[in-house]
Amino acid sequence: MTSEADRRPSAAPQMLRMINTVFIVQAVHVAAALGLADHLADGARDVDDLAKETGADADTLYRMLRLLGDAGVFQQEAERRFSLTPLGATLGSEGPESVRDWALFVGAPAMWEVWGRLHDTVMTGEAAFPQVHGMDLWEYLAQHPETGNPFDRWMSRQSEQHNAAVLASYDFSPFGTLADIGGGQGSTMAAMLQAHPSLRGVLFDLPHVVANPIPLQEAGLSDRCEVVAGDMLNGVPQGADVYLLKRALMDTGDANAVRVLRACAGAMTEGGRVLVVEMVLPSDRTPSAGTTFDLIMLLNHSGGRVRTETEFRELFSAAGLRLVRTIPTSSPNIILEGIRA
Numbered sequence: 001m002t003s004e005a006d007r008r009p010s011a012a013p014q015m016l017r018m019i020n021t022v023f024i025v026q027a028v029h030v031a032a033a034l035g036l037a038d039h040l041a042d043g044a045r046d047v048d049d050l051a052k053e054t055g056a057d058a059d060t061l062y063r064m065l066r067l068l069g070d071a072g073v074f075q076q077e078a079e080r081r082f083s084l085t086p087l088g089a090t091l092g093s094e095g096p097e098s099v100r101d102w103a104l105f106v107g108a109p110a111m112w113e114v115w116g117r118l119h120d121t122v123m124t125g126e127a128a129f130p131q132v133h134g135m136d137l138w139e140y141l142a143q144h145p146e147t148g149n150p151f152d153r154w155m156s157r158q159s160e161q162h163n164a165a166v167l168a169s170y171d172f173s174p175f176g177t178l179a180d181i182g183g184g185q186g187s188t189m190a191a192m193l194q195a196h197p198s199l200r201g202v203l204f205d206l207p208h209v210v211a212n213p214i215p216l217q218e219a220g221l222s223d224r225c226e227v228v229a230g231d232m233l234n235g236v237p238q239g240a241d242v243y244l245l246k247r248a249l250m251d252t253g254d255a256n257a258v259r260v261l262r263a264c265a266g267a268m269t270e271g272g273r274v275l276v277v278e279m280v281l282p283s284d285r286t287p288s289a290g291t292t293f294d295l296i297m298l299l300n301h302s303g304g305r306v307r308t309e310t311e312f313r314e315l316f317s318a319a320g321l322r323l324v325r326t327i328p329t330s331s332p333n334i335i336l337e338g339i340r341a
């Protein structure tokens with residue numbers, strides 16, 4: 001007689017598939033690093049051709065493309081000849097759907113080493129990044145442009161993918177000046193200034209990030225935005241009406257998050273607002289993309305975490321702010337609006 005357990009389909013193949021995605025991630029990273037999607041943008045090409053252009057070993061490249069073909073990233077049109085699928089096209093360096101920079105960052109050896117230290121982090125509660133690299137992620141990115149540039153570009157691209165959702169969910173028209181703290185290279189700022197022609201901006205981030213605020217320059221908006229290099233832990237520019245902290249608190253521990261929120265609360269004009277825009281973990285235990293990002297924060301930043309609304313309410317309160325509204329957007333970000341308590 002077969003028992004209930006015997007009749008149940010085995011879960012092992014599903015688990016094996018999950019484990020084996022590790023190889024796909026590295027193959028996608030290498031495909032991104034070699035710019036294969038750009039090389040295939042005009043149509044199918046022979047592997048030998050691609051190998052010549054990228055400097056790769058032809059047979060190895062073929063075997064990697066065959067794997068990525070099975071995963072739906074490329075299409076094998078004929079023996080050793082591949083074209084791009086819509087999925088693979090997202091590894092192109094341009095276009096609104098591009099995720100190439102995230103693939104470059106996630107699979108970079110420096111980051112891969114950190115992901116491989118989750119066991120240590122789970123045992124100690126300590127972020128792995130500083131243990132592996134002897135410095136925090138921001139310092140590392142400043143010193144290693146080969147990892148820092150894809151990270152900064154991805155911040156801009158990801159923001160482009162989320163900006164319309166933030167703009168549609170919150171009315172920025174009452175404000176004269178917007179300060180974007182930890183604002184990256186200005187992608188969000190550019191979208192805000194474009195949508196609100198009377199708004200002026202202050203873009204604030206670390207010196208190596210704002211040295212070249214490409215999205216602002218490309219949008220021709222540099223004259224409406226002051227670009228300030230600095231460390232938000234040492235204070236923020238004074239006198240803006242609204243302080244935006246978009247995905248800038250999840251990388252920090254509670255004490256530093258309160259410090260930054262308090263600095264914004266103290267710097268804003270009478271009646272001003274602090275807007276924290278990032279993922280918020282649902283309190284009802286529904287699955288959320290936030291749990292993945294929480295782990296990324298845990299590994300990479302001391303004290304970094306994706307928080308619940310209750311946790312944010314406490315941070316706001318400790319910083320002399322009152323959380324007055326929590327506004328969902330059609331992106332993974334939620335807007336938390338604070339006023340002086």
Ligand SMILES: C[S@@+](CC[C@H](N)C(=O)[O-])C[C@H]1O[C@@H](n2cnc3c(N)ncnc32)[C@H](O)[C@@H]1O
Nearest residue numbers: 155159182183184205206230231232233246247
């Ligand atoms: C996750 S990124 C978010 C960037 C941007 N707000 C966005 O939504 O795309 C965090 C940003 O905070 C900046 N940052 C980190 N620590 C900082 C500090 N102490 N002072 C100023 N900026 C900082 C980083 O350089 C980075 O651009």
